[in-house]
Amino acid sequence: MSPSMNTKTIKEIVVISGKGGTGKTSVTAALASLGPQKVLADCDVDAADLHLVLAPKNIRTEDFVAGERAFINTDSCVDCGLCLEHCRYGAVSEDFQIIPENCEGCGVCAFVCPEDAAVMLPRTCGVWHVAETRFGSMVHARLGIAEENSGKLVTTVRKTARELAEAQGASLILTDGPPGIGCPVIASLGGANLAIAVAEPTTSALHDLKRVFGLTKHFDIPLMVIINKSGINEETAKVIRDYCKDNGVEVAGTLPYDKAFTQAQINAMSVVEYDPEGRGKDLAAIWERIQTRLNQQDQ
Ligand code: SF4
Numbered sequence: 001m002s003p004s005m006n007t008k009t010i011k012e013i014v015v016i017s018g019k020g021g022t023g024k025t026s027v028t029a030a031l032a033s034l035g036p037q038k039v040l041a042d043c044d045v046d047a048a049d050l051h052l053v054l055a056p057k058n059i060r061t062e063d064f065v066a067g068e069r070a071f072i073n074t075d076s077c078v079d080c081g082l083c084l085e086h087c088r089y090g091a092v093s094e095d096f097q098i099i100p101e102n103c104e105g106c107g108v109c110a111f112v113c114p115e116d117a118a119v120m121l122p123r124t125c126g127v128w129h130v131a132e133t134r135f136g137s138m139v140h141a142r143l144g145i146a147e148e149n150s151g152k153l154v155t156t157v158r159k160t161a162r163e164l165a166e167a168q169g170a171s172l173i174l175t176d177g178p179p180g181i182g183c184p185v186i187a188s189l190g191g192a193n194l195a196i197a198v199a200e201p202t203t204s205a206l207h208d209l210k211r212v213f214g215l216t217k218h219f220d221i222p223l224m225v226i227i228n229k230s231g232i233n234e235e236t237a238k239v240i241r242d243y244c245k246d247n248g249v250e251v252a253g254t255l256p257y258d259k260a261f262t263q264a265q266i267n268a269m270s271v272v273e274y275d276p277e278g279r280g281k282d283l284a285a286i287w288e289r290i291q292t293r294l295n296q297q298d299q
């Protein structure tokens with residue numbers, strides 16, 4: 001563990017972006033390979049891809065259960081049709097089967113069923129794992145197709161990551177957050193020590209960054225920005241830098257567009273591992289600025 005890190009408090013950094021495709025996961029993987037002992041959390045539960053680089057070996061797997069879903073026991077069903085008549089969500093078929101993706105779990109069918117054939121069962125919405133990677137333990141998850149409750153699954157991932165960090169004496173939780181600014185992002189940010197927004201120099205990315213800034217300001221979470229692929233539009237990169245300066249947001253670093261990022265991903269490596277003398281040095285400098293910012297919070 002780096003002696004400059006606060007060993008008494010577990011810090012949590014969440015890497016976010018206003019939308020997908022900004023290089024957020026590449027940056028998270030690079031930061032994962034730097035710094036002190038840490039626990040990794042992939043909170044992009046709708047489209048997790050940190051595992052593609054980190055190749056985690058799962059050591060624990062749990063179903064993610066949230067709420068209930070109806071089930072009809074055909075042995076005791078007498079085809080009276082009351083469940084179909086009363087379900088407001090179109091979740092009971094004409095032959096009295098539950099259409100799972102339509103079921104809202106309201107329980108009305110079970111309430112009206114005269115034979116107790118319609119019952120409510122726990123709803124398995126996804127799965128989450130505790131895994132080992134070459135950079136430390138990692139918690140990651142996948143929400144089922146068309147399932148909701150991603151905010152709750154994010155909360156489960158973060159809670160498990162914190163328990164692991166406490167048990168291991170790790171000083172850092174590094175989280176790959178979901179894209180956007182919706183409920184899962186809010187669930188991934190609450191109580192974090194620092195948010196790092198990865199932004200591309202495009203007009204839409206600037207718009208997204210403004211929304212991210214509003215979100216972190218609302219929740220009083222310090223924000224740093226990494227401008228990725230700066231070379232694709234230096235002019236807009238400058239607009240982003242100016243926006244950050246005007247709003248007191250520190251730019252942790254600027255990364256050029258570089259095929260090394262893609263090559264690193266193809267080879268299931270972080271760019272720090274793939275290109276240690278090139279982009280790896282850029283990321284190391286960015287990590288130093290992040291660590292300095294974290295340390296300032298203890299002063
Ligand atoms: S629990 Fe509610 S939504 Fe689901 S099938 Fe029964 S009545 Fe329909």
Ligand code: SF4
Pocket residue numbers: 072073076077078079080081082083084096109112113114115116117118
């Ligand atoms: S209300 Fe109960 S008995 Fe009637 S059709 Fe539905 S499941 Fe079958």
